[in-house]
Amino acid sequence: MIRVVIAEDQGMLRSALGALLDLEEDITVIGQAENGKEALELIQQHQPDLCIVDIEMPIMSGLEVAEQLKAKKHPCRVVVLTTFARQGYFQRAVAAGVQGYLLKDRSSDELTNSLRNIMLGKREISPELIEIVWEEKNPLTSREQEILLLAEKGLTTNEIAGQLFLSSGTVRNYLSEVNSKMSTSNRLEAIKIARSKGWIIETP
Template identity: 60%
Template sequence: MKVIIAEDQSMLRGALSALLDLEDDIEVIGQAENGSKALDLILQLSPDLCLLDIEMPEMTGLDVAEKLQELKHPCRVIILTTFSRAGYFQRAMRAGAYGYLLKDAPVSELGEALRRVNSGGRAISPELSMTFWQTANPLTDREQEVLSRLSTGLSVKEIASELFLSYGTVRNYVSEIIQKLEAKNRIDAISIAEKMGWLG
């Protein structure tokens, strides 16, 4: 199977590539240090699979996965990350990712995951899967929109103006968000949502 690796840390990218190349049935045909280059390589070389880090310059791994889904590209995506955030996981699944693995997994496990995905299965780190499926985002799209603006430092009045809502409506949204996230205040709510990957 032909694989492309996208990872912004060059040492890790090189190590992954070298180790996977030792497997008889895996050939690393391209490496990218950012999401844009990864997308270009996938479109040029048509690999069977791509291993994408989440946090990369220019485009994140999730952005690339969403673009491939939009293009109906057959390359199967496996997200490789240090981030065990439920919001990221759910977004990856919505973008059609076949795998979601932690970077500290052994290479033998990674090789097996690639084979499973290549044959049509899914590969999700066991320590992540149960936690993630059970942690659904309690916020509505509108509440996420309000919280996202709060996190940039906008006031309730400014948010109301931007979203064409009344001051009272936005204030109610903020109260609802704090209650749903069981947060102490707005700052705590932003912190919780960021940790879970629920700020978009």
């Protein structure tokens, strides 16, 4: 029996997915979470074989769940089920060691077959995502991503510097480097491009 935890912030979709999987004779849903933090708690409590996570969830994203499980060397397999076929998300998921990266428009039969294959040790990736492997990698460092996220919230250079314990000049240098890497002329343009490519991500 494949024991599954589902982490999805949309209640109706989470319930529908749980009901669908419970119809399978060899799959049972042992927990449902509306955010990544709850998912980790359920995983620690129930020790499932597999956790299905959405990417953008409150408190903690699905990618952060995968990264924490990898850091702890937890045996629970992680499957990302998302609407986002973004290069940055996909590359981060692969780096986090996820066993599956699937799009939500898959049929129920395709999904359940993928889960079974993952339990056999295979990696399942939606065909639409294969081309992403050949796209450019995220050029931003973790610090540059962090600064862009704060800038996206409307913080000024001085406010970003204060929050990160950096000098204002250092923050300006980081932003200048970001614009250079991305061939943009200002932070707003850089934020827009980074978001569209999935190079920056933060839970709501």
